[in-house]
Amino acid sequence: MKKLVLLALAAALPAMASFAQEAESPFADTVEIRHGLMLQMAADLGKLGAIAKNETPYDAATASKAAANIAAIASVISMDQFPAGSEVDAAPDSFALPAIWTNPDDFALKITGLNDAASFMVAAAGKDASSIKGVMANLGGACGSCHKAYRQPEE
Ligand code: HEC
Incomplete structure (x- = not known):
């Protein structure tokens, strides 16, 4: 009986170890978010x-939803999702470069740029495919x- 318990424990150990590792990073949820x-x-x-690219036919509802989603997400992005210490090699699965925290003002400008580009896309998405094409490169x-x-490129 004792042996069985020990065997079960031994089998569970690797899983417990990897769980512990995940739980140790205070940034696991933030990186996932x-x-x-x-x-x-x-x-x-x-x-x-x-x-x-005319690969899918223009559909106002689909295009408007996609653009609205991007605009909504852009409005959510802030330093809240990029806490100091969550850079590549420090937080598991992170590809965020340390430059974010040395140039926070420029990073904030990029977020503003995303919000601006997304709002142009929202306006274009309700019109037609060529309007979407017109603002695609900007976004x-x-x-x-x-x-x-x-962002560190993935290899
Ligand atoms: C303000 C900067 C910024 C903007 C703007 C931005 N991203 Fe990112 N993005 C990042 C950073 C930083 C990472 C790396 C995050 C990490 O690995 O923790 C990333 C990662 C990603 C990833 C990889 C996610 C993964 O699971 O590894 C995708 C896909 C992506 N971005 C798509 C987009 C798209 C599409 C847009 C524009 C609509 C966009 N990003 C705009 C900063 C940005």
Whole structure:
């Protein structure tokens, strides 16, 4: 009986160890939250991009929803999702570069840029595919310029 208990404990140990490791990072939830916000924007941007490239037919409701989602998420993004200490190599799964915390004003400007670009997309999304195409590079550029400075590329 004792042996069985010991065996069960031994089997559970690796799982417990990895749980402990996860639980140790105070930034685990925050990193997950910002990834979720980013991934949702990427999904919505993808829908708009497909319309801009005429890969999917223009549909006002779909386009407007995608643009509204991006605008809503842009309004949520702030330093709240980027607490000091949550950079790459310090927090698990983080690809955020330390430059965010040395240039917080510039990082804030990139967030403002995203909000501005998203509002142009909201206006265009209700019109037609060519209007979406017209503001697509601006919005994609808002994502890209921040990533270039503040996100470590995944290998
Ligand atoms: C203000 C800066 C900023 C803007 C603007 C921005 N991002 Fe990000 N994004 C980041 C940072 C920093 C990371 C890395 C976060 C991390 O790994 O913890 C990231 C990560 C991502 C990821 C990877 C998520 C993952 O699971 O690893 C995707 C996808 C992404 N962004 C999409 C977008 C899209 C699409 C836009 C524009 C609509 C955008 N981002 C705008 C800063 C930004």
